[in-house]
Amino acid sequence: MTRVLLADDDASVRKVLAASLRREGYDVTAAQDGQEALELLRATVGDEEAEPFDVLISDVRMPRLDGMSLLEQVARDFADLPVVMLTAHGTVDLAVTALKQGAFDFVSKPYDRDEFMRTIKKAARQHEKDDDEPKRGDKSARLLLGESEAMQKVVAMIDKVADSPSTVLVTGESGTGKELVAVALHEGSARKDKPFIRINCGAIPATLIEAELFGYEKGAFTGAATQKPGRFELADEGTLFLDEIGDLPLDMQVRLLRVLQEGTFERVGGIKTMSVDVRLIAATNKDLEAEIEAGRFRDDLFYRLNVVPIALPPLRDRPGDIRTLTEHFVDKYNQRLGKNIEAVDDDALKVLTTYPWPGNIRELENIIERTVLFSDGDRITRASLPPELLAKIDRARAPTTKDDAGAPRPMKEIVKEATAELERDLIQAALKETGGNVTHAARYLKISRKSLQLKMRDLGLREDRPGQPD
Ligand SMILES: Nc1ncnc2c1ncn2[C@@H]1O[C@H](COP(=O)(O)OP(=O)(O)OP(=O)(O)O)[C@@H](O)[C@H]1O
Ligand SMILES: [Mg+2]
Incomplete structure (x- = not known):
């Protein structure tokens, strides 16, 4: 039987939730604050007889130990216990913080009973999977080459989140490796033998995206001669990669958001509600925050997707x-x-x-x-x-030897320009060599710190960003 630990300081909430969970067949233990929950969790550790908990449901605001502190301790000491946070309506920020700190999901109060049950079921299933499947190694991230600190950080992040169910948003200029990151995340997860399905939201005509994502029933529209499953269905138990998410039309953003919130969808022209277990990864080369400003991207969808952000630096x-x-x-x-x-x-x-x-x-x-x-x-x-x-x-x-009108330029000017160019190269190389430390770079170049600073100012080189012209 799946064991659920429920922490909430409100006795009536405890009573109602425990009753509905029991009706669904869960074995429920209630705690009246974070401290008591933690003690109950710890009690299961040394005791051979005690069955461990499979899911923790926790309120945020509680006396003695609040939900966020409880989450922090659980993430550290009971890393595979999925935690579902109960958040007051409208505290999206808090919910997002909780997800970033390792919560499995959140349910906002007042909750929808079905949505609540679905979330708990998913959390319990996640826990089972953790138990059955051996942890994947970190070799997947080795698909990504690069010794730079920036790339190493990306690799470390991939290793860390590959096997979690959290949605990842990969950003970066075109050609920086966003798709490769998505593949590495999939390969590094327990889903690696299940499908990795990609959809390019930018390449499919707006009118067809819905059918592509969710599938359609026979006769749903002209040309729908047979029924066809969508990418969500195809990706069941695997990973769905929503590429170029920044190009998704607004009305489809609404649909997608609904699916992410409710976990269910219908095929186009269909009436059967379907639910799938899919890990989502989204990517874009657009600045989504600017897109939100411009009214082209929904902020609520952004928050849902941006649970784990991975930003790829340009080459x-x-x-x-x-x-x-x-x-x-x-x-x-x-x-x-x-x-x-x-x-x-x-x-x-x-x-x-x-x-x-x-x-x-x-x-x-x-x-x-x-x-x-x-x-x-x-x-x-x-x-x-x-x-x-x-x-x-x-x-x-190369120095330009003629002016705009095609007349030869004075040698003095040309030499001055070429010298500045060379100086810039040397200074940038020295700064790179010394990790951006101006004092060390000056010693390296055998000039005084003062003259290096003056030259840098003349050449438009900034001190704070080594090697980058202004
Ligand atoms: N760190 C890396 N190490 C090795 N190969 C890489 C790395 N990053 C990217 N590549 C390779 O570079 C090419 C471009 O990568 P990818 O298609 O993932 O980029 P992208 O960010 O999705 O680009 P776009 O925005 O144009 O879709 C691919 O062939 C990929 O294998
Ligand atoms: Mg790509």
Whole structure:
């Protein structure tokens, strides 16, 4: 029998909830505050006879030990016990905080009985799964290469949340690896042998999204000759990846929100209510907060999705990852294209780390593929890189020798510009080497701290963000 521990300081709430839970077949123990709940939990630990609890339901505001503190202790000492928080209506922020701190879900008061029962059932099922399935290792996150601190943080986050049911929102510029993160999360979870279903909300015409997501019954609309399951159904017990969620039309946002809140949906043209067990991951390259401001994205949906945010930094902010990624793609295309490139010259690497990569890792991969394809030798040199890439870099750096009217410019000016360019490179390299510490960078460059600061100001380099021009 599933054992539920219920903590609420309101005797009438305890009575009503305990009664409905018992009617559904749960074995309920009630506690009148967080402290008592914690004591009951601890009592199950050393005692062979005592059955452990399967779900904890907790109110937020309680004397002695409140719900958030209880959650904190449970997350630490009873990590696989799912906690469902009872929150007062309208305290979305609190609920979101609870989810971030490891609560399984929340039910807002006054609650809908069916929704409440569904949530408890899901929580109990989650607990069973935790018991049955061995914990997955963290190898999934190894799909993502990169030694930079930023990337390491992403990898650590993936390891941490892969096996939790919480919804993840992955953000980042185009080509930064959002889909790869979604795959890594799925692969790192107990759902890895179940389906991973992706839907690109930006690529499907608005009129078809609903049918794609939820499926349709025969005859639901012209052309619906047979019935068809939607992506939610296909992803049952697995992961559903909602890509480009920022492009989802407003009316579909409302539908999706309802499904997330209620856990059920109907096929288009159908009357049967369906419910599935799906882990959601959403991704977007849009700034959803700005979209909310502009009235194009619903804030309530955003809060539901943004339980665990993972933000991928653009490649230009982590040039340290470029070598590893380049070598990885060289290996990949050596194999695919039957080539045998053994090394990438320093000069070529310098170009690759200087280029700002607006298309991020996808662009890097494309460039390497082409470079490998057209290379005859066994190394990639500066000259083997695509000419337009070199041109872009040279254009950004080469001194202009003529003015706008086409007249030659004074040598003095040209030299001054080129010097500034070189100084900027040297200072940025020194700052990178010394972790952004100006004093150390000055010592490294063998100039005084004062003159380094002056030069940085002249060159528009800021002290607080090492290596980034203003
Ligand atoms: N950290 C990484 N290590 C290795 N390969 C990566 C990494 N990040 C991304 N890639 C590769 O780069 C390519 C682009 O990644 P992905 O498709 O996940 O990006 P995206 O953010 O979803 O892009 P878009 O916004 O254009 O859809 C893929 O081939 C992916 O395998
Ligand atoms: Mg993508």
